[in-house]
Amino acid sequence: MEEYRLIVDLVIALGAALLGGAVAQRFGQPVLIGYIIAGILIGPNTPGLVADIANVETLAGLGVAFLMFTIGVELSFSELRHVRRVAIMTGGIQIPLTIVAGWVAGLAIGWSWQAAAVLGGCFAISSTIVLLKLAASRGEANSPHARTALGIGIVQDLALVPIIAVLPVLTGDSDDILLSLAQSLGIAAIALILVIVVGTKLAPKVLYAVARFESRELFLVAIVFIALGTALLSELAGLSLALGAFLAGLVVSESEFDSHVLSEVIPLRDLFATLFFVSVGMLLEPWFVIDNIRMVLGLLATLVIGKLLITGGALLAAGANYRTSTSTAALLAQMGEFSFVLASLGLADGIIDREQYGLILAVASASILISPTLLGVSPALVSLSQRLPGVKWKEAAEVGGEPVDAGEANQVVLCGYGRVGAVLGDVLAGNEYPYTVIEINPVTTRELREVGVRAYYGDAGSDALLIRAGVREASVLVVTVSDLLASRAAVRRARALNPAITIITRAISRNDVQVLMDAGADEVIQPEFEAGLECVDHMLGTLGMSADQIAMIVAARRRSLYEDGDRPFSIP
Incomplete structure (x- = not known):
């Protein structure tokens, strides 16, 4: 031994x-x-x-x-x-x-x-x-x-x-x-x-x-x-x-x-x-x-x-x-x-x-x-x-750090900055909404920092990284990564850190939708399915169907995938 x-x-x-x-x-x-x-x-x-x-x-x-x-x-x-x-x-x-x-x-x-x-x-x-x-x-x-x-x-x-x-x-x-x-x-x-x-x-x-x-x-x-x-x-x-x-x-x-x-x-x-x-x-x-x-x-x-x-x-x-x-x-x-x-x-x-x-x-x-x-x-x-006699209570400034300005708290955290994340970032920046990015590609994070975007390299399933990115103060988290395990981990940890946050995430396949909903996501979007519905809209419009009929068909198809009890869903 x-x-x-x-x-x-x-x-x-x-x-x-x-x-x-x-x-x-x-x-x-x-x-x-x-x-x-x-x-x-x-x-x-x-x-x-x-x-x-x-x-x-x-x-x-x-x-x-x-x-x-x-x-x-x-x-x-x-x-x-x-x-x-x-x-x-x-x-x-x-x-x-x-x-x-x-x-x-x-x-x-x-x-x-x-x-x-x-x-x-x-x-x-x-x-x-x-x-x-x-x-x-x-x-x-x-x-x-x-x-x-x-x-x-x-x-x-x-x-x-x-x-x-x-x-x-x-x-x-x-x-x-x-x-x-x-x-x-x-x-x-x-x-x-x-x-x-x-x-x-x-x-x-x-x-x-x-x-x-x-x-x-x-x-x-x-x-x-x-x-x-x-x-x-x-x-x-x-x-x-x-x-x-x-x-x-x-x-x-x-x-x-x-x-x-x-x-x-x-x-x-x-x-x-x-x-x-x-x-x-x-x-x-x-x-x-x-x-x-x-x-x-x-x-x-x-x-x-x-x-x-x-x-x-x-x-x-x-x-x-x-x-x-x-x-x-x-x-x-x-x-x-x-x-x-x-x-x-x-x-x-x-x-x-x-x-x-x-x-x-x-x-x-x-x-x-x-x-x-x-x-x-x-x-x-x-x-x-x-x-104690002779001791005067002293309200001096606290030593050891500066308070965080509540105005600097980030309203949106983006997990993933690929094609989808980049579109979201452009829209947020164009409308002057503050946001933070968590990205696993070091080249992307460096480029974002160089243009003044607050970006962190790493895995979004980490509590330490989510806290540093401001998830506890954020109002919205959007997860756009293509890996189901990484997405589920990010959703679960973010929900635990901030129960009030709205979490929107991307699902690669239809089977992933329920998994992410169960993990704590408020809204799940399946890109290929949404692309199909967009094509349906254009196709039926070309065939002469009214806008109201098309909207009913699209809504019914969307409910068939996303609806789960009282959970909300949205049209992106």
């Missing part, structure tokens, strides 16, 4: 995650709590079925990389600029103050100043994957506090570079801290410039060349290659794997393929991100926590309260209001995935011992475990802050 060990571990981890997530959902809790508890149960520190943590952590690393990649794709450079000022200012205050708070806490429990410094570094780093999962589960992924928290999280990831550079100094292996820092920061700066400058030029060209093959498999391979390749180069350059994946996503976000990339990567992201939370649970030692419960709770309280106060205060200083400040601070009040990395490096360098390492892991895991609860009580914390 050894040759299948990776597969066995994957099956064990996913099975446990499925069970744990289902139980958590059943009791109204976020699924990530179920994943962590599942990890505890299959970890090496509890009896029963055990998975190899090294294999699970390797797969979990892919989850972190894909998550950060999709974040980059969703954000783009232009959107990131909205949170740049507040993220840098807040991170610049929060990181050093949190390091000091952790350092003081370490000294208070009798650790050496070097070990306490490692604890402070672990305290300073929050979990990007946790905050995004929490925000998404509450439907707040695009909220000001989620965007702001993400910006601060990125600043924290960047700060990890100098923090790691200082570790050799704490062991006495380096005599010149400034030289060590300068070397690490220099390498990081060069890597960032190369990724951004070279990537923005190269990645869109690679994706365009691959997209022209119109092969979904090749396109997916190209996406994974770009995401993991950039992440690996970032790791080799001294930056983190996650930061490299995020930069790769930012690069892709500037291309016309961003929405399709997102729809392809999301399933991979969700699968491997699940394993990250399972791996967190596997690291936790329940008996160690029980034996050191007072120490764990004391450090946990210091971490959470300290981060809430420091991050919230820094955000207020940066101009955010109390609601945004409190919610953002709650999202960032845990230790992150890179805290585990930092603790592991500290253990390997001999700065902390095994017991101190176990304590850091216990506090980090517990902080992640209570994160959903903490975010849930953040509205109560906002109300409490209003009642």
Whole structure:
């Protein structure tokens, strides 16, 4: 069985995650709590079925990389600029103050100043994957506090570079801290410039060349290659794997393929991100926590309260209001995935011992475990802050994004821009109706963008792509693609996303009409049948039949195909 060990571990981890997530959902809790508890149960520190943590952590690393990649794709450079000022200012205050708070806490429990410094570094780093999962589960992924928290999280990831550079100094292996820092920061700066400058030029060209093959498999391979390749180069350059994946996503976000990339990567992201939370649970030692419960709770309280106060205060200083400040601070009040990395490096360098390492892991895991609860009580914390003496409620502008102008919401979404779609587009443009196009041909989407049409490359059956195209705000969706499976998927997903939208679709054969009606289409048009009726109209008119008689015959023939109970049909 050894040759299948990776597969066995994957099956064990996913099975446990499925069970744990289902139980958590059943009791109204976020699924990530179920994943962590599942990890505890299959970890090496509890009896029963055990998975190899090294294999699970390797797969979990892919989850972190894909998550950060999709974040980059969703954000783009232009959107990131909205949170740049507040993220840098807040991170610049929060990181050093949190390091000091952790350092003081370490000294208070009798650790050496070097070990306490490692604890402070672990305290300073929050979990990007946790905050995004929490925000998404509450439907707040695009909220000001989620965007702001993400910006601060990125600043924290960047700060990890100098923090790691200082570790050799704490062991006495380096005599010149400034030289060590300068070397690490220099390498990081060069890597960032190369990724951004070279990537923005190269990645869109690679994706365009691959997209022209119109092969979904090749396109997916190209996406994974770009995401993991950039992440690996970032790791080799001294930056983190996650930061490299995020930069790769930012690069892709500037291309016309961003929405399709997102729809392809999301399933991979969700699968491997699940394993990250399972791996967190596997690291936790329940008996160690029980034996050191007072120490764990004391450090946990210091971490959470300290981060809430420091991050919230820094955000207020940066101009955010109390609601945004409190919610953002709650999202960032845990230790992150890179805290585990930092603790592991500290253990390997001999700065902390095994017991101190176990304590850091216990506090980090517990902080992640209570994160959903903490975010849930953040509205109560906002109300409490209003009642504090001397605190004036501040209605400053929200930080982290600009509201969408309702007037820009697209009234029509066209899925497919072949001959039929082009006619519809011309009519809409001629009558000044705004519209968006989803098209699988990269040449067509590029040409449309060049003339100012909002066009997205990809499969219209993807929720991510339909949302990006504005289906939730649109009043009409017209599906003109010739593939029945693609049409049915687009109709079903659009109906689920916007029950009020009017959906008009094209059927290739008569048998497809009922299938598309059942999928949720309001009106289905079968082109060949309509062409036949048009010929009937002209033919009977030439033979001398009156217009009223012709209209009755055509209407009867049309009902024979389209009529289905109370469903409406129309004459195009």
